[in-house]
Amino acid sequence: MTEVVVVGGGPAGSTAAALLAKNGVSVMLLERETFPRYHIGESITYSCRGVLDYVGALEKIEARGYTRKTGVLLRWGQELDWAIDWTAQFGPDVRSWQVDRSDFDKVLLDHAADCGAEIVQQAQVKRVVFEDGRAVGVQWSGPGDSEPKITTADVVIDASGRAGLISAQHFRDRRATEIFRNVAIWGYWDGGELLPDSPAGAINVISSPEGWYWVIPLSGDRFSVGFVTHKSVFTERRKDYASLDDMLAALVQESPTVRDAMAGGKVRPGARVEQDFSYAADSFCGPGHFLVGDAACFLDPLLSTGVHLAVYSGLLSAASVLSIQNGDVSEAEAYAFYESRYRNAYERLFTLVAGFYQKHAGKDRYFELAKALTRDHKELDGGADLAFGEITSGITDLREAKDDTGLGDRPIRESVEQAAARRSKVQDLLSATEQAQQRAEAGLPNTGGDRGRSRVQIDADDLYDAASGLHLVMEPRLGIQRVAVPSVS
Numbered sequence: 375m376t377e378v379v380v381v382g383g384g385p386a387g388s389t390a391a392a393l394l395a396k397n398g399v400s401v402m403l404l405e406r407e408t409f410p411r412y413h414i415g416e417s418i419t420y421s422c423r424g425v426l427d428y429v430g431a432l433e434k435i436e437a438r439g440y441t442r443k444t445g446v447l448l449r450w451g452q453e454l455d456w457a458i459d460w461t462a463q464f465g466p467d468v469r470s471w472q473v474d475r476s477d478f479d480k481v482l483l484d485h486a487a488d489c490g491a492e493i494v495q496q497a498q499v500k501r502v503v504f505e506d507g508r509a510v511g512v513q514w515s516g517p518g519d520s521e522p523k524i525t526t527a528d529v530v531i532d533a534s535g536r537a538g539l540i541s542a543q544h545f546r547d548r549r550a551t552e553i554f555r556n557v558a559i560w561g562y563w564d565g566g567e568l569l570p571d572s573p574a575g576a577i578n579v580i581s582s583p584e585g586w587y588w589v590i591p592l593s594g595d596r597f598s599v600g601f602v603t604h605k606s607v608f609t610e611r612r613k614d615y616a617s618l619d620d621m622l623a624a625l626v627q628e629s630p631t632v633r634d635a636m637a638g639g640k641v642r643p644g645a646r647v648e649q650d651f652s653y654a655a656d657s658f659c660g661p662g663h664f665l666v667g668d669a670a671c672f673l674d675p676l677l678s679t680g681v682h683l684a685v686y687s688g689l690l691s692a693a694s695v696l697s698i699q700n701g702d703v704s705e706a707e708a709y710a711f712y713e714s715r716y717r718n719a720y721e722r723l724f725t726l727v728a729g730f731y732q733k734h735a736g737k738d739r740y741f742e743l744a745k746a747l748t749r750d751h752k753e754l755d756g757g758a759d760l761a762f763g764e765i766t767s768g769i770t771d772l773r774e775a776k777d778d779t780g781l782g783d784r785p786i787r788e789s790v791e792q793a794a795a796r797r798s799k800v801q802d803l804l805s806a807t808e809q810a811q812q813r814a815e816a817g818l819p820n821t822g823g824d825r826g827r828s829r830v831q832i833d834a835d836d837l838y839d840a841a842s843g844l845h846l847v848m849e850p851r852l853g854i855q856r857v858a859v860p861s862v863s
């Protein structure tokens with residue numbers, strides 16, 4: 375008897391499947407491809423290291439020899455080079471990797487199998503089966519099947535990525551954000567170099583009038599180089615080039631920074647392109663189902679947070695399923711917990727990325743925004759830039775989910791008034807950056823990348839809903855529970 379069916383074997387699905395199987399749940403994971411399969415999304419946040427350690431996959435990942443990532447270097451807007459150096463901010467243990475995703479995802483999927491999940495590849499799920507509004511299984515075809523079959527389960531976890539089986543195909547409740555209707559074009563170079571002040575193995579993020587570039591040092595002296603721009607710009611510019619390779623080569627030449635970085639390298643043919651519209655489903659879970667990773671929401675890759683959101687939601691969904699099974703909480707409580715935690719994580723990052731796209735605003739403004747988005751920033755020693763580093767490395771989400779249990783060393787819970795004050799500050803900061811943008815568009819330079827896009831519309835009230843009183847517990851066993859924690863005065 376299959377208790378949980380997971381659709382999709384990317385980082386979100388394999389994390390959920392591994393954790394459920396480790397905790398004695400019978401899990402079947404259905405993946406339409408055969409791994410290893412290509413995937414973009416190579417720069418990994420520090421938080422993933424923590425989750426993969428918890429899942430038990432850290433040693434296997436460490437053994438792969440990926441580039442060791444210790445931060446980010448930005449050449450953004452009018453700022454001089456600006457490093458987020460994890461070692462300097464948080465110490466030598468805070469690091470992650472720049473990975474080959476085909477390899478990384480396979481290690482995680484194989485690990486889910488080692489934990490006891492049944493993995494079926496070349497398994498195309500046609501639809502999730504609903505009865506009276508409740509997901510009760512999936513209809514799918516495996517290798518060699520002449521007819522699709524139905525597998526029933528107590529819970530379906532949709533980890534189908536941007537394909538979005540439940541949201542995009544069943545409920546059709548996926549909403550794209552106008553400002554981030556972006557397209558990415560990228561390719562691979564043999565050889566190249568990072569900007570001089572980069573932390574070891576850092577991703578370089580470089581703004582240009584029409585968008586931004588990434589330069590990622592992969593293992594074996596291979597570099598991933600990409601450019602992200604609004605769809606309208608991409609469509610217009612695409613007409614000028616016979617091929618994607620020609621277009622990417624021209625884009626690299628247009629940026630003196632990227633041109634110089636890749637001057638010693640040799641490009642490999644085969645540029646790729648993908649729409650990377652940001653979107654979120656209206657609902658991240660419901661009776662008998664959870665949407666995890668990109669199946670629920672997707673954020674522009676500016677801060678490299680996609681895999682963080684994938685493994686974080688994989689962890690949260692597994693905790694929710696286990697606690698329903700154990701009777702620790704009701705189904706309704708588990709759904710409220712999951713919806714609130716995952717949506718808060720997404721919307722916080724969304725707000726930060728939206729502020730960041732206002733390129734002229736400057737890093738002090740981004741730091742202020744990060745600080746206002748961090749619930750317990752008063753407890754931090756290093757000030758606002760620490761808040762920015764913590765959010766973008768994924769630390770904040772994990773700490774807030776865990777520390778609220780009271781098991782951490784800083785049990786903190788906001789009062790309603792404190793939450794309202796912080797939300798209002800976020801709104802003020804976003805308004806201030808918008809006004810600055812309007813002034814810049816009226817005459818000051820360096821606003822080209824934002825021109826023609828709609829204004830950022832953030833409802834600050836959505837950022838943090840009233841606390842459900844439910845919190846993630848990871849020890850002695852994974853789950854969610856209600857803990858009474860005194861509010862900070």
Ligand SMILES: Cc1cc2nc3c(=O)[nH]c(=O)nc-3n(C[C@H](O)[C@H](O)[C@H](O)COP(=O)(O)OP(=O)(O)OC[C@H]3O[C@@H](n4cnc5c(N)ncnc54)[C@H](O)[C@@H]3O)c2cc1C
Nearest residue numbers: 382384385386406415416417499535558667668675680681
């Ligand atoms: C241009 C670009 C750059 C990015 N850069 C970064 C980055 O640097 N760092 C970062 O962290 N993130 C980055 N991301 C985001 C990252 O790629 C994703 O957020 C991440 O892969 C999400 O993981 P997932 O498990 O939710 O989905 P996926 O990794 O997409 O996995 C979904 C799986 O579901 C399978 N599937 C789909 N439909 C079905 C079906 N019907 N039946 C069976 N199986 C199915 C697919 O084959 C796939 O293997 C980037 C994204 C883009 C577009």
